[in-house]
Amino acid sequence: SQQGEEDPQALSIQEGENATMNCSYKTSINNLQWYRQNSGRGLVHLILIRSNEREKHSGRLRVTLDTSKKSSSLLITASRAADTASYFCATPFTGANSKLTFGKGITLSVRP
Amino acid sequence: ETGVTQSPTHLIKTRGQQVTLRCSSQSGHNTVSWYQQALGQGPQFIFQYYREEENGRGNFPPRFSGLQFPNYSSELNVNALELDDSALYLCASSFPGDPYNEQFFGPGTRLTVL
Numbered sequence: 001s002q003q004g005e006e007d008p009q010a011l012s013i014q015e016g017e018n019a020t021m022n023c024s025y026k027t028s029i030n031n032l033q034w035y036r037q038n039s040g041r042g043l044v045h046l047i048l049i050r051s052n053e054r055e056k057h058s059g060r061l062r063v064t065l066d067t068s069k070k071s072s073s074l075l076i077t078a079s080r081a082a083d084t085a086s087y088f089c090a091t092p093f094t095g096a097n098s099k100l101t102f103g104k105g106i107t108l109s110v111r112p
Numbered sequence: 113e114t115g116v117t118q119s120p121t122h123l124i125k126t127r128g129q130q131v132t133l134r135c136s137s138q139s140g141h142n143t144v145s146w147y148q149q150a151l152g153q154g155p156q157f158i159f160q161y162y163r164e165e166e167n168g169r170g171n172f173p174p175r176f177s178g179l180q181f182p183n184y185s186s187e188l189n190v191n192a193l194e195l196d197d198s199a200l201y202l203c204a205s206s207f208p209g210d211p212y213n214e215q216f217f218g219p220g221t222r223l224t225v226l
Binding site: 035040044102103 | 149
């Protein structure tokens with residue numbers, strides 16, 4: 001079974017709007033990562049947030065982590081058509097940072 | 113550009129056949145992980161190789177096997193192919209000195225089993 005569960009499964013917004021995606025996980029983690037995948041191709045690492053961090057920014061991306069609720073959110077501000085992709089949250093196996101468990105992903109469509 | 117390359121890009125096989133997929137890790141990365149991504153699903157961890165030894169395995173049968181070479185490139189072999197093996201196969205390499213082991217993914221190999 002998959003550790004991470006993203007919500008919603010699909011999101012459609014207008015260019016310029018903000019997109020918020022959520023991820024919940026089951027076990028304790030020391031970091032959580034978000035990835036983007038375009039058209040079923042390779043995954044691109046977006047951002048990693050450590051368990052002792054609550055919020056992290058990278059360009060138009062803002063990630064939050066709430067370890068008490070075992071949840072994370074990814075906010076993309078001022079979305080662009082090029083942001084259209086699938087987004088996945090991933091958490092490492094217990095004691096094995098380099099082995100990841102992924103959720104099913106969120107399909108984001110940004111309309112021009 | 114991550115530097116991780118995979119070959120071939122696409123592959124079509126028939127049930128019962130065997131397949132070998134290849135991955136070249138990013139320069140300086142000695143750890144390679146393989147993932148299977150079925151259509152509409154997230155990637156699932158198959159196994160990992162570190163310094164030419166298997167270093168952890170996910171819930172996949174023994175007909176999924178691998179190798180890592182001295183230059184840290186890797187192969188994924190699947191025997192007795194089944195229809196459900198149709199998927200995108202991703203490899204990822206990571207830098208040994210990174211405590212959080214950020215993974216760098218290749219573009220994937222799309223395997224279709226008929």
